[in-house]
Amino acid sequence: MEKVVIIGTGCAGLTAALYTARANLKPLVLTGTLPGGLLTTTSIVENYPGFPEGIDGSELMNRMQKQAERFGARVKFGTVEAADLSRQPFVLSVDGEKVETETLIIASGASHRHLGLESEHKLECKGVTFCATCDGALPMFRNMPLVVVGGGDSACEEAMYLTRFGSVVYLVHRRDTLRASKIMAQRTLAHEKVKPVWDSVVTEVLDVKQDQVTGVRLKNLRTQKESVLACAGVFVAIGHIPNTQLFKGIIDMDENGYIIPSKRTMTNIPGVFVAGDCSDHVYRQAVTAAGLGCAAAIDVERYLAARNE
Numbered sequence: 001m002e003k004v005v006i007i008g009t010g011c012a013g014l015t016a017a018l019y020t021a022r023a024n025l026k027p028l029v030l031t032g033t034l035p036g037g038l039l040t041t042t043s044i045v046e047n048y049p050g051f052p053e054g055i056d057g058s059e060l061m062n063r064m065q066k067q068a069e070r071f072g073a074r075v076k077f078g079t080v081e082a083a084d085l086s087r088q089p090f091v092l093s094v095d096g097e098k099v100e101t102e103t104l105i106i107a108s109g110a111s112h113r114h115l116g117l118e119s120e121h122k123l124e125c126k127g128v129t130f131c132a133t134c135d136g137a138l139p140m141f142r143n144m145p146l147v148v149v150g151g152g153d154s155a156c157e158e159a160m161y162l163t164r165f166g167s168v169v170y171l172v173h174r175r176d177t178l179r180a181s182k183i184m185a186q187r188t189l190a191h192e193k194v195k196p197v198w199d200s201v202v203t204e205v206l207d208v209k210q211d212q213v214t215g216v217r218l219k220n221l222r223t224q225k226e227s228v229l230a231c232a233g234v235f236v237a238i239g240h241i242p243n244t245q246l247f248k249g250i251i252d253m254d255e256n257g258y259i260i261p262s263k264r265t266m267t268n269i270p271g272v273f274v275a276g277d278c279s280d281h282v283y284r285q286a287v288t289a290a291g292l293g294c295a296a297a298i299d300v301e302r303y304l305a306a307r308n309e
């Protein structure tokens with residue numbers, strides 16, 4: 001029987017692993033299908049403290065894993081397919097095998113909603129990105145026209161942030177009004193660098209042949225007319241899907257599937273904790289995920305200590 005199982009090896013999971021390992025809890029850490037988490041899908045990370053020159057995303061995650069393993073964390077390739085949290089110990093089904101555990105940290109992250117275009121996929125990290133805070137300051141986007149796709153608060157935030165770097169920021173939205181909160185929408189549309197492109201969808205990111213983003217092909221949904229807009233970056237901001245479907249109806253979550261902790265990092269089920277982007281739709285950064293992983297680990301340690309008193 002495990003003392004603690006951690007679902008996920010992103011920044012949240014591996015930081016929780018480091019702390020629980022140093023507390024002698026010998027955590028079992030399950031990778032899921034994306035070992036190292038979302039950060040492995042990016043090249044350079046420039047805002048993780050301690051790396052003044054920036055660091056490659058995969059390299060950072062390798063280092064985090066090694067650091068946790070050094071203190072006894074056991075990282076195992078495996079995906080949790082089902083979880084029985086109705087009694088203690090909890091029982092997880094991991095690739096068909098049963099794993100029993102006293103406590104659980106869910107650090108399963110959130111996936112970005114994609115446009116679903118082949119060109120979007122092919123040009124990811126070559127001008128197509130899903131995070132302005134992460135990538136907006138990269139040299140390739142400086143003083144260049146940029147496109148943000150979306151119409152909610154996140155899209156507005158991304159657009160506003162990008163006005164610091166881009167020459168102009170086109171906000172492409174499928175409707176003729178923004179879905180964002182009124183104040184956010186007003187502020188965004190009032191910015192001199194933001195140019196809305198209404199009633200339009202991106203049908204292709206250009207140019208796969210050149211292996212870099214040079215523009216987008218747009219379709220106006222009212223007129224059905226196609227056009228091309230030149231840009232150096234496409235920031236897709238059409239929402240996230242937290243990887244929490246397994247726990248629907250069992251663990252408290254909001255209408256979008258983000259887990260809502262009851263007390264600090266503990267969920268409504270005593271012994272089950274949460275960390276990182278699967279419970280945070282506000283900050284979504286490596287360093288905040290790591291911070292929450294640390295908090296969850298400390299909460300687990302205290303929970304187990306109190307139980308064994």
Ligand SMILES: Cc1cc2nc3c(=O)[nH]c(=O)nc-3n(C[C@H](O)[C@H](O)[C@H](O)COP(=O)(O)OP(=O)(O)OC[C@H]3O[C@@H](n4cnc5c(N)ncnc54)[C@H](O)[C@@H]3O)c2cc1C
Pocket residue numbers: 007008009010011012013030031032033034035036037038039041042044045046047048078079080081107108109110112129130131133134135243246275276277278284285286287289
């Ligand atoms: C392209 C890109 C660039 C980014 N750049 C930056 C940046 O420069 N700076 C920054 O601060 N942030 C950046 N981010 C955001 C950052 O990656 C996330 O905030 C961070 O990874 C969240 O960490 P996490 O541990 O919560 O989740 P994730 O990193 O998403 O990790 C989730 C983990 O859970 C696992 N998992 C999911 N379901 C299961 C399951 N059922 N069983 C077992 N395991 C499971 C996954 O395999 C994965 O290992 C970027 C994101 C993207 C997509």
